[in-house]
Amino acid sequence: MKMKLTTLALGALMAAGPAMADLVFPSLSYRTGPYAAGGIPFADGYADYFTLLNERDGGIGGVPTKLLECETGYNTEKGVECYESTKGQGALVYQPLSTGITYQLIPKVTADGIPMHTMGYGRTSAANGEVFSNVFNYPANYWNGASGVVNYLLEVNDGDIKGKKVALVYHNSAYGKEPIRTLEELAKKHGFDLKTLPVDHPGQEQKSQWLQIRRDRPDYVVMWGWGVMNQVAVQEAANIRFNMENFIGVWWSGAEHDVIPAGDAANGFKAVTFHNVGSDFPVFDDIQKHVVDTGKAAGNGDQIGTVLYNRGLYAAMLAAEAAKTAQELHGTKDITPAMMRDGMEALEITEAKMAALGLPNFGPEFKVSCENHGGPGLVGVNQWDAATKTWSLISDFKPTDADVVGALVAEDSAAYASENNIEAGCK
Amino acid sequence: MSDQFLFATEVFINGLMAGVLYALVALGFVLIYKASGIFNYAQGVMALFAAMTLVGIMEGQVPFSHIINAIFGTEVHHFGWHVPALLAILLTVGVMVVFAWLVQRVVMRHLVGQEPIILFMATIGLAYFLEGFSDLMWGSEIKTLDIGLPQGGSFLIEDMTAGLGSDNFYGFFIDNLDIVATGIAVLLVMALVAFSQYTKQGRAMRAVADDHQAALSVGISLNFIWVMVWSVAGFVALVAGIVWGTKSGVQFSLSLIALKALPVLMLGGFTSIPGAIVGGLIIGVGEKLFEFAIGPMVGGATENWFAYVLALLFLVFRPQGLFGDKIIERV
Numbered sequence: 001m002k003m004k005l006t007t008l009a010l011g012a013l014m015a016a017g018p019a020m021a022d023l024v025f026p027s028l029s030y031r032t033g034p035y036a037a038g039g040i041p042f043a044d045g046y047a048d049y050f051t052l053l054n055e056r057d058g059g060i061g062g063v064p065t066k067l068l069e070c071e072t073g074y075n076t077e078k079g080v081e082c083y084e085s086t087k088g089q090g091a092l093v094y095q096p097l098s099t100g101i102t103y104q105l106i107p108k109v110t111a112d113g114i115p116m117h118t119m120g121y122g123r124t125s126a127a128n129g130e131v132f133s134n135v136f137n138y139p140a141n142y143w144n145g146a147s148g149v150v151n152y153l154l155e156v157n158d159g160d161i162k163g164k165k166v167a168l169v170y171h172n173s174a175y176g177k178e179p180i181r182t183l184e185e186l187a188k189k190h191g192f193d194l195k196t197l198p199v200d201h202p203g204q205e206q207k208s209q210w211l212q213i214r215r216d217r218p219d220y221v222v223m224w225g226w227g228v229m230n231q232v233a234v235q236e237a238a239n240i241r242f243n244m245e246n247f248i249g250v251w252w253s254g255a256e257h258d259v260i261p262a263g264d265a266a267n268g269f270k271a272v273t274f275h276n277v278g279s280d281f282p283v284f285d286d287i288q289k290h291v292v293d294t295g296k297a298a299g300n301g302d303q304i305g306t307v308l309y310n311r312g313l314y315a316a317m318l319a320a321e322a323a324k325t326a327q328e329l330h331g332t333k334d335i336t337p338a339m340m341r342d343g344m345e346a347l348e349i350t351e352a353k354m355a356a357l358g359l360p361n362f363g364p365e366f367k368v369s370c371e372n373h374g375g376p377g378l379v380g381v382n383q384w385d386a387a388t389k390t391w392s393l394i395s396d397f398k399p400t401d402a403d404v405v406g407a408l409v410a411e412d413s414a415a416y417a418s419e420n421n422i423e424a425g426c427k
Numbered sequence: 428m429s430d431q432f433l434f435a436t437e438v439f440i441n442g443l444m445a446g447v448l449y450a451l452v453a454l455g456f457v458l459i460y461k462a463s464g465i466f467n468y469a470q471g472v473m474a475l476f477a478a479m480t481l482v483g484i485m486e487g488q489v490p491f492s493h494i495i496n497a498i499f500g501t502e503v504h505h506f507g508w509h510v511p512a513l514l515a516i517l518l519t520v521g522v523m524v525v526f527a528w529l530v531q532r533v534v535m536r537h538l539v540g541q542e543p544i545i546l547f548m549a550t551i552g553l554a555y556f557l558e559g560f561s562d563l564m565w566g567s568e569i570k571t572l573d574i575g576l577p578q579g580g581s582f583l584i585e586d587m588t589a590g591l592g593s594d595n596f597y598g599f600f601i602d603n604l605d606i607v608a609t610g611i612a613v614l615l616v617m618a619l620v621a622f623s624q625y626t627k628q629g630r631a632m633r634a635v636a637d638d639h640q641a642a643l644s645v646g647i648s649l650n651f652i653w654v655m656v657w658s659v660a661g662f663v664a665l666v667a668g669i670v671w672g673t674k675s676g677v678q679f680s681l682s683l684i685a686l687k688a689l690p691v692l693m694l695g696g697f698t699s700i701p702g703a704i705v706g707g708l709i710i711g712v713g714e715k716l717f718e719f720a721i722g723p724m725v726g727g728a729t730e731n732w733f734a735y736v737l738a739l740l741f742l743v744f745r746p747q748g749l750f751g752d753k754i755i756e757r758v
Binding site: 031032033034036037040172198203204205207209211212214215227228232235238240241257260263 | 434445500502504558562567568579600675678680683687719722727728
């Protein structure tokens with residue numbers, strides 16, 4: 001009897017958990033709640049890329065991948081629960097898609113020796129790998145985004161924005177407040193006048209903020225929004241007839257669903273980005289053939305090529321390439337989270353590699369190092385065309401202000417190191 | 428007139444308009460509370476569900492298509508037709524009536540005679556159920572709702588008032604949608620008052636609200652009245668969902684507009700239809716003027732918390748709200 005129970009228990013364990021050889025990638029997604037509209041396409045892109053690798057290539061280096069999806073609802077407590085419940089299942093890298101969850105997980109992943117990738121969000125100063133050994137935020141972070149916005153304003157004003165009035169409409173949360181310090185520094189450097197306008201969660205009601213913008217008549221409005229805040233802001237901007245050409249958002253404010261509800265009035269709205277948009281890349285043909293047509297897509301296939309689907313796919317591709325790098329680096333196909341961390345730190349993305357993956361000109365080339373977990377911080381600009389309902393890249397990926405961003409990263413990471421008794425340095 | 432005074436007037440007018448939108452949500456709470464003593468936590472989610480159903484019907488979306496496709500391996504999403512807005516609204520009202528009947532049959536009927544807190548807890552459960560059910564039925568992506576309501580600032584008002592101030596004053600900004608919403612709210616309140624005062628069912632509803640036992644003793648069906656009240660609340664939720672959904676697209680956040688109704692109810696009273704309107708206007712104007720005058724000094728984003736502070740201030744002097752019934756309990 002005892003023997004039978006032990007066998008049953010073992011069998012149940014084996015059935016419940018992934019096979020030992022699987023490369024496990026948790027997906028802390030949010031398909032429900034107020035931010036689901038952004039969470040779903042990202043999660044679909046992330047899942048579909050790993051499905052593609054399994055179906056087309058038999059996994060990474062011949063080892064199948066396994067996606068562990070856990071619903072966070074964009075709620076920090078639930079995100080931490082997801083982490084705790086999945087970390088023991090061989091999780092190689094976490095991508096929480098939430099700045100709040102990221103902040104909570106930084107000490108945990110560091111203690112547990114599991115890497116975390118927060119692409120375009122999270123704690124910006126994690127770019128300093130000498131302090132944040134297990135956190136990576138390549139290829140760009142919030143402060144690159146803020147600098148990218150200012151660079152664009154400089155570009156369209158022949159390099160002079162002195163005296164210009166810039167209003168920042170931001171989500172009144174840790175996420176929304178991230179760019180303020182950078183923009184303040186850049187305002188000092190370039191002489192523009194910055195005004196900040198917070199919008200409380202969820203952002204359904206923004207009349208006061210937009211009446212103020214109408215009174216102040218800023219030359220440009222910059223938006224750091226997420227969820228319903230984006231749709232309402234674009235609509236309110238249209239209502240007060242603010243010139244959409246002068247309205248520019250961060251990459252989390254520049255998806256299709258952020259602008260479609262406003263209809264034609266949203267035409268010309270811009271958003272910075274760190275990757276390309278659209279479905280005109282060979283990898284999508286493979287996804288159609290191996291994932292969608294075989295009924296294995298995470299969604300119903302209608303999100304392919306959308307901004308956030310592409311971002312999820314890009315995040316998955318970078319994770320897969322880091323896993324490949326780790327396999328090569330350590331000479332084994334069954335990598336551990338510690339090996340994955342090494343792979344991420346040694347990751348090099350070249351245009352030749354991107355083209356071979358079916359993603360030519362999709363994102364910038366970069367090389368990660370122990371000192372720099374944040375990548376090159378190259379930022380481009382997308383613009384919305386309401387007639388064709390498409391985003392298009394209207395500028396190349398350009399360098400951001402390394403002097404300002406670098407100094408802020410050094411300052412903030414040094415403060416973190418001091419608070420947490422971390423001895424900075426490369427091991 | 429000084430520009431500052433004109434700006435404050437503009438904020439005041441927009442506060443009134445915002446207050447009407449808050450009152451639209453608060454009305455649904457009042458109706459159910461008045462007739463059954465239940466604080467319906469699900470009212471915000473009902474607005475979401477109603478708006479999602481309206482868009483789904485208008486666009487010919489196949490309900491539960493994700494489940495159907497997952498089980499049968501099909502690829503059905505749309506019927507291929509578009510339903511005119513008016514017909515879709517009528518069909519959605521029908522869906523809300525069916526929903527009201529189901530709530531009565533499945534939930535409320537089994538809880539007759541229970542403590543109010545039990546009924547409140549049941550509506551919390553109902554809210555969570557309806558959240559998931561809406562997503563399953565219609566999907567959780569953002570939907571554009573366009574039933575022809577105008578949007579954008581009114582050129583006419585802007586032009587007419589532009590000359591009142593200096594060159595820095597561009598005329599009053601008033602959103603056309605807010606003007607229409609005010610008209611809708613006025614009509615809705617008039618219809619609700621007429622219904623409760625001059626129809627047999629309305630009088631029966633008031634009788635139930637006054638005294639359940641007495642109403643039962645004269646042959647009024649409690650079950651029918653509750654289904655009717657939940658149906659009317661469902662209709663009010665649909666109206667709120669249409670107005671708010673037109674502004675921001677139909678998405679989960681619509682369910683959170685209930686948070687905007689709470690201070691309105693605290694201020695106006697849970698049992699008064701005029702209280703919901705007046706409460707909405709006071710909250711709308713109060714929070715907007717506070718944000719205009721004090722917001723910049725304290726970093727902005729004051730509206731959410733100030734609405735509750737304002738409501739609490741009123742509660743100190745009138746615990747039952749401005750128009751609420753005074754409850755006297757003898758020990």
